[in-house]
Amino acid sequence: MAVTAKTLQNSEDYKFGFHDQEDYVFKSQRGISEQVVRNISTHKNEPEWMTKFRVRAYNHFLKRPMPNWGGDVAGIDFDNIYYYIKPAAEQGKTWGDVPEYIKETFDKLGIPQAERKFLAGVSAQYESEVVYHSIREDLKKMGVVFTDMDTGLREYGDIVRKYFGTVIPPNDNKFASLNSAVWSGGSFVHVPAGVKVDIPLQAYFRINAENMGQFERTLIIAEPGSFVHYVEGCTAPIYSTDSLHSAVVELIALPGSRIRYTTIQNWSNNVYNLVTKRALAYRDATVEWVDCNLGSKLTMKYPAVYLMEPGAHGEVLSVAMAGAGQHQDAGAKMVHVAPNTSSIITSKSIAKGGGRTTYRGLVKAYPGAYGAKSKVRCDALLMDDASQSDTYPYMDIEEERVDVGHEATVSKVGEEQLFYLMSRGMSEVEATNMIVNGFIEPIAKELPMEYAVELNRLVQLEMSGSVG
């Protein structure tokens, strides 16, 4: 059942653009219906409450309008998408159990090597299902749970039921509804009170089939005083028609805990990436979203932190890069519900070759959120005149005793900067890379070293060819 891929013209620029032959035990029909939703739930042997949740979400999905703001989503054909594809492989306990073709895919992407070096745990999702999962023994003994969402539902049903869909309800927005109806895979992380996971947990998401919809669902719960850093990476092959990635990520940071969630997304430029990410931060808890958006056709993603109790702190650091035919509509939401909460948003975007970046952010302070502090900074870098950048920094402040600051800059890679660096012996390409890397440095320095290197490498890869 081979799929012939008509690769796009510029496929050589995207090194993850290869795809495997398809080998699936279950592939839902194209398109969505209540039956498709029920079939997924039946196939997964889910408890009844989850089936009901899915069906309820499906009905919301039908009712919710398509967003008429942000990016152009008119090109998404819901009837042409495969909503659930289960690869023939059962989940591997060791890397050796994973079938050769999938292993090769992840080998090419450097996943197990990364694990050996510096990760506490790894999860790899291929199409709809997680095909490999591991966690360090010592963390397991301390009670840290890091598993795929389906296993989480089976083995930790009570915790999942308590939190699932509470941060992002199934009627939140059209794409969150869709995810809630057809979700599969994703990660479930539960860190017991006081446990600090000192090195990152990593998940890797890969779309292989054409017209695939990937709807992973991630839920992270940090019990009081705990810490966890979760890192996700994403790629897909290049096909001539589009795929849809629509994830829902819910984080719950209980008092005094800290969650850092890092995304390095490098989808091929035929993927619609419409993701809802939201966190609740309770007393003195901290949630940080580090969000690096490269690739995709359209990304609409605004990680949010609801600051529920005094002392809660939220941070979003985001980098977006858009090239020809790409639109990165990204930003952040900080909602100050309680007094003496604080938030920082730092957004950096780069547009080149006619690409488009948008910063869209919201800072909201409810009445009674006195003493709230928020600082927003967004910088855009334009590589040429054909590219575009817009900023929509919404402020909705219903409390007087708050301190909210916003700064925005748009700059072009200047002739003067290039001349200065070139006068010191650097070629135009080296000089441009140096300026761009400097521009994203405030984000890169927040990443673990290996990821910072990877981010710089990806950005340089994207940049190559943009200098004439």
Add this chain to the structure above:
Amino acid sequence: MSELLEIQDLHVTVEQREILKGVDLVIPQGETHALMGPNGSGKSTLAYTLMGHPKYQVTGGSVRWKGQDVLGLKPDERARTGLFLAFQYPVTIPGVTLVNFLRQSLRAVRGKEQAVRDFRKELSTHMATLKMDNQFITRYINDGFSGGEKKRAEMLQLAMLRPQMAILDETDSGLDIDALRIVSEGVNSLAGPELGVLIITHYQRILNYIAPKRVHVLYQGRVIVSGGPELVGRLESEGYDPIIKEFGPPEEAAA
């Protein structure tokens, strides 16, 4: 053997305006020359043109360095031939530390990697001469630098890159007397048979610290007079007007 920077009948246009109208100048490696002139005479235009700024269009004449025509070379290629420009207004490059920048420049100019230890040692020697503290190189290029810090950073680059011909574009502007002395000492410590220097300045005061062998006066896009250090003394006591009257274009003298 001493190399020459030879500028012949150089005509340069900026945004359709002719600024340089036939500059002739020869600077041998190993000598320090001063190029002086009133505002608007074309001093900075000459500096940018020598380094290859794309905004400056050469419409006539030639620039030869080491016997090679450099006008067809890009700025980075010129840097690799041993040309250097210390900027009057160095630009900010946010997020790039001075130390990373220096390392990459050095690699680009020399074409090979220098051992980290040697690099550090060389760096701290020059930083001591320029009275810079160690923290300085971890700052982003010219980001939030004072006027004096910018010029010192330029001198540090000059010292590290070791060019054979350095053009200092109004390095003295915006410096207080202490900074001027430190920067001048920096230049003097580098001057020698290996380095040619062209000091571009409006004022004579930097020349109290750095003694030029030859002095050239630029006026309305041409060098109207060249002489020894005594020309500096004359400019100091009389200003530009009498010299322009004496050596300037006849139509100007008649007016």
